[in-house]
Amino acid sequence: MSTIIPKISLRGVTKSFGDNLVLDKLDLDIMPGDSVVVIGGSGTGKSVMLKCILGLLDADAGSIKIDGVETMGMSTRDREALLRRVGMLFQGSALFDSLPVWENVTFGLLSAGTISRKDAWGIAATILAKVGLGRQVCDLRPSELSGGMQKRVGLARAIATSPEMIFFDEPTTGLDPITADTINELIVERVRDLGATTLTITHDMASVRKIADHVSMLHDGKIIWSGPVDQIDQSGNEYLEQFIHGRADGPINADPNTDKIT
Numbered sequence: 519m520s521t522i523i524p525k526i527s528l529r530g531v532t533k534s535f536g537d538n539l540v541l542d543k544l545d546l547d548i549m550p551g552d553s554v555v556v557i558g559g560s561g562t563g564k565s566v567m568l569k570c571i572l573g574l575l576d577a578d579a580g581s582i583k584i585d586g587v588e589t590m591g592m593s594t595r596d597r598e599a600l601l602r603r604v605g606m607l608f609q610g611s612a613l614f615d616s617l618p619v620w621e622n623v624t625f626g627l628l629s630a631g632t633i634s635r636k637d638a639w640g641i642a643a644t645i646l647a648k649v650g651l652g653r654q655v656c657d658l659r660p661s662e663l664s665g666g667m668q669k670r671v672g673l674a675r676a677i678a679t680s681p682e683m684i685f686f687d688e689p690t691t692g693l694d695p696i697t698a699d700t701i702n703e704l705i706v707e708r709v710r711d712l713g714a715t716t717l718t719i720t721h722d723m724a725s726v727r728k729i730a731d732h733v734s735m736l737h738d739g740k741i742i743w744s745g746p747v748d749q750i751d752q753s754g755n756e757y758l759e760q761f762i763h764g765r766a767d768g769p770i771n772a773d774p775n776t777d778k779i780t
Contacts, residue, residue, distance in 0.1 A: 523586045525550045525683065525715040526571065531580035532739075533566055540566045542739030543580065548717055553709060555718045555726050555747075557761065558736035559770065564719035567736070568685060571717070572604070573597050584683075602630060605681035605714070607705075609688040611672035613660040619646070620656040623674045630679070645674045648711075649704050666697040670704065677708050684709060686718040690725050702728040723762050726750075735761065737770070 526548040533541040540563040548554045558564050569575040571582055573589065582589045584600060592600070613622050620642035627633045633641055643653040649670040660668055669689065676684055689705060690698035702725050709716050709729075718729060726733060730747040735758050743755045750762060760768030 522549060524548055524583070525552075525585060526717065527581070527583045527586075528567075528571070529581040529583075531567070531570060531582060532578045533563075533570060533575065534578055540739055541570070541577070544736075544740055546734060546741055546744075548715060550715055551713055553706075553716045553718070553729055553731045554734065555720060555730035555732075556734050556736055556741075557719075557721060557723075557726060559721065559761070562736050563739050564736055565687065568687060568717070568719055572601070572606075572685065602626075602679070603682045605676035605679060605684040607669075607672050607676045607684070607686045607689055609691055611660070611668040613668060613671060613675075615660055618657050618659060619663070619671055622660065622671060623678055625675060626679045632679075641678075642674075645678050646671070648677070648708060649674045650700075665692055666694075666701070669693065669697075669701050673701070673704060673708065677712060680712060681714055684712075684714050684716045686716065686720070686729075688720050688722070689718065690720070690722050695724070698722070698724065699728070705729050726762075 524547040528544055528546040531541050531544040544567065556564055556567065566575060570577045573592065577590065580590070589600065614625070620639045621628070623642040623645055624633060624638040627641070628635065628638060639656055643656055646655055651667065651670050651674070655667070660671070663671065686705065690701055693701065706729055718725070720726060727747060732744065733747050733750055734741045734744040737757055743753055743758045745753065750758060753759065756769050760770050
């Protein structure tokens with residue numbers, strides 16, 4: 519029987535900033551087509567892990583493989599080719615303020631030269647329809663959009679290139695509960711359409727329960743629990759139980775000097 523190779527595999531990934539050890543020999547596997555959500559408090563290393571996978575930060579040690587291919591030390595040319603297979607929805611949407619919506623959505627396609635500027639407007643309109651936005655949005659600037667609309671445009675840009683992998687960085691931060699649920703629904707639907715492998719980092723348990731197949735909890739730089747999303751309420755892990763129920767009392771202590779979970 520053949521063994522399925524993880525789409526994304528981290529082994530012993532370590533990252534420090536000075537004396538601050540953020541990732542401590544972290545291990546994580548994400549299988550093809552899975553939606554994995556990594557949870558954990560502020561300052562636990564979720565964003566650092568994501569940036570190491572994308573190559574925006576260099577890990578100090580360990581292995582990061584995509585489809586079994588080592589990416590640590592990858593050449594700039596190979597990294598660029600890898601990133602063309604990736605979609606990304608940033609925490610603050612990270613839209614280009616100087617560009618109209620249509621150009622934001624098709625930015626990756628235009629940069630890769632796979633479409634012409636003549637065709638880009640119509641392609642953007644088609645993609646925006648998939649996230650519930652009309653053609654009239656195409657010529658607007660990001661500053662003219664509400665927070666929820668900006669998230670939709672960010673999602674449209676993330677899926678525009680039909681990526682194999684999509685990364686979501688706190689996709690519902692700053693949104694009201696109804697808008698957040700709508701974004702979660704759109705993520706589920708569009709990811710299903712693409713058959714993409716996804717990694718989401720968040721502390722929003724409503725998002726976790728909506729979009730995750732599997733959940734992993736990051737604490738003190740390590741994954742301390744992993745399992746199917748339907749097992750998180752019966753995990754028996756005191757750290758996970760404290761986190762998902764938002765309790766002040768438990769093994770996770772809030773540091774009053776940093777206002778972060780340590």
